[in-house]
Amino acid sequence: MNVLEMKGIHKSFGDLKVLKGIDLSVAKGEVVAVIGPSGGGKSTLLRCATTLETIDKGSIEIGGMSLCSTVGEKAEYCGKKELAEIRGKFGLVFQNFNLFPHFSVRRNITEALIHVHGKSREEADQVCDDLLLKMGMPDKADAYPCNLSGGQQQRVSIARALATNPEIIFFDEPTSALDPELTAGVLRVIRELAEENMTMVIVTHEMSFARDVADTIVFMDGGVIVEEGPAAAVINNPSNERTKAFLAGY
């Protein structure tokens, strides 16, 4: 069964058509990298999948639950209760982290566990310690985001997204806001998640990383998926002219 199923997604901002009929399926354990020029609609696609934007037309299923579907012309969204449940099924890692600056690293990671998912503080702390160890920063639980490097902040935000044990994680250019020397740590963490068969959708401009880590690569431009296929094939041997032109820039 697919963890994510997006069909015929249409999304406009006013008169600007940003997504023009996108189909995207992600199987359990699959890693999909989304590449493409800036302005092509990659972020909007992730934002629609993660309930930050509402779509105009199409359907989205996450973890076997229907977020929205279209019978007539307009997409109908599920109720509040289902929405809350669906939000527990995915995690999102932002380009600029969006950590809560007034919370310690520990609270950033445990706050939702405790106050949304009803876990005890002890359980949540255990989850936090395990995740920080995995992120290679076991001694940073009591630090505040402002005292961490960008790479560390992004790893905390990955830990925050993982804490609720989601079925799928979305990354929107997780290394784009980082100094080049800080990207390696973040990419390594994502690589490890891929090895553990975490289901992921990653928007990225790191082509060699995408080729190594992703099972599938989706090339998006102008609000449509131009080309889609096995990672190595798309990167090494693209069939579409636009894909070729885009990849030639890397």
Next chain:
Amino acid sequence: MDTILSTIQQLLSGLKFTLGIFILTLLFSIPLGLLIARGRMAKNRLVSTLVRVYISIMRGTPLMLQLLLVYFAPYYVFKINLRDLAVGSLDYRFVATIIGFTLNYAAYFAEIFRGGIQSMPQGQYEAAQVLGFSKSQTYFRIILPQVVKRVLPSVTNEVITLVKDTSLAQVLSVTEMFTAAKNLASSQVSVMPFIAAGVFYYVMNGVIEILMNRAEKKMNYYS
């Protein structure tokens, strides 16, 4: 010696009212200000417009005039006589003072809070939403604590102004410290009571400044 003692005694009994106005106004106008700020940012155009008009009237007319209106309007406009209504020593003059101050300061606080809330990056709301926090959890756990830090310096300014503004209660013949000083000055034919009152106001604001600085420092653990 006796006059000095009785001067201080009378000023202190005025100080009771000054502190009463000060504390009650803060107690009521800060929550009300938060509410008004939300109304000002409401999606409903009617609500936001009404609130905007309210704020502009409160900030655009003298507080002294507002106090007089709150005191006299019930009787002259609605023919309701509240002036004889007295709860112990708290007659309607004091109640009207608190209402007037609260309505006025809430408008100023609302604009400060609105600025603070609107300066919050959208990403904070989005991160909270994706993590599953409800609207009220997001507001009280994520947004408001950060807004407090952002608005604290402006709130300090308002609080210091309020200390001095309490003297306006004299228009409703509330014998707060300034009125007490005025009465003493004329009976003693001396400026000493004014100077003593000035020292009281100054010390009070000094204490406030120290406390608020301490609060600001306490929130400096993040940036």
